[in-house]
Amino acid sequence: MLIKQAPDIRSSEITPERVYRNRRQFLQTASGAVAGAMTGSLLGRVHGAAGAQEPIPDLQPSAFSTDEAPNAFDDITTYNNFYEFGLDKGDPARYAHEMTIDPWSVRVEGEMNRPAADVALDDLLRPHTLEERIYRLRCVEAWSMVVPWIGFPLGDLLKRFEPTSKAKYVRFETLYRPDEMRGQRGRSLDWPYVEGLRLDEAMNPLAIIAVGVYGKTLLNQQGAPLRLVVPWKYGFKSIKSIVKIQFVEDQPRNSWNVAIPNEYGFYSNVNPEVDHPRWSQASERRIGSFFRMRTQMFNGYADQVASLYDGMDLRRYY
């Protein structure tokens, strides 16, 4: 993967050094402790192929990063929902290596001034400066993690293709390759997996395309080689292993909405006041900690994104 050097960054965007160093120090201590604790464990044996990752040097920190402690690498890479590889949380770590991610290209098309194109991964990523974004991730199943993503703003990518005024939404598709993605041989969801964002949501600086985690490229079970991360929405909105980006005029039907429309909406913003019809969203279990914690409105990103939904009834547009 082609990694570009960062240009200058505004001082306002830089996390204070003290905070950043503390975080780094914590990461080192924590990952060391975790590696020690995991030695000889089952999880260690389930996935030992971390060697496939390439390191990503010279990352810029981001003012959008949280100072909360990131989850251990092993938690992030062995507890995944990626139904393309099976329904069990351990299935992606077990089977995602069967997916080929090189070569990779992304079809970009739809309501845009630039011609539709199959863009090779390197060409897609080349113009962008990679940052570390430490985000909270809240799953609709009421668990959460903190993940040190590496990526760049989705909006910067979309602007390159010059969406027209008819482009109201962006629609994404995951790779469909049943012979390499065993979960797609069953019909748990309607394949390929589809997600979408309103264009202004997609342009929000919090929404990123992630290509790495913990200083290295993504593992397949995390949605390599590139995935969406929308931290104020439930995890299933952050579509993995993207092969298609379309600018569309009408609101796309996302896969979970197609599967169970009364339980999963298009917006799926994290909202402790709007419960899933069958379970509460008021609290969550942060993986790795014992006490349940209260879930925050927009997963704690209300300052950045609440204005996107001014005047909308969030119970109706769940």
Next chain:
Amino acid sequence: MSVRRAKPWVFAFCLVPLGVLVWRAFTGGLSANPIEFITHSTGDWTLRFLLIALAVTPLRRVSGWTVLASFRRMFGLFAFFYATLHLSTYVVLDFFFSIDLILDDIVERRYVTAGFVGFVMLIPLAVTSTTRMIRRLGGARWRRLHRLAYVAAVAGVVHYLWLVKIDIRPPLAYGAVLAGLLGIRVWFHYVKRTSVVEVPRRSTSRPTTAAAS
């Protein structure tokens, strides 16, 4: 092997699922979300033991292997044991006694309601499982009370069905087995009325309830 000699072995066997959990706890095998793992495992074993206990009588009647009946109480009590672990995990580990959140859950979440109803049904069954209690209640009353096991098992399957995100095959599998075990009872009941009890064919008179129970 006599029943008396077999019982400790069966007992130990029933503890294997718990042993596996403990072993996994010490080897880091409970996944990134250990509380969820323990909850799911103990829930699964509650249902399995309920179904095993409910399979004893049909199996005995089909095979004529009466020795099976000697283990029914143990299987039933293990169902209660795993149900207690399941509920304790939820109350202690998951919600850490946040009673307001739990009460909210029991009332508002229908899958929690169903599970809780199932658990409450099992309590009188466990309490009246001793030989002394059977004698005190009398066989007929005791048997009538213990039909609650059917309700508990149905509640357990419904509890599971209502909580899964999308793949309803596992709860449906439990449901199918349960339907089979309940269905065969209905069939036995019918067979007993028409053939075991010597009611003349085409007779309009019904067998007495005592004979049919």
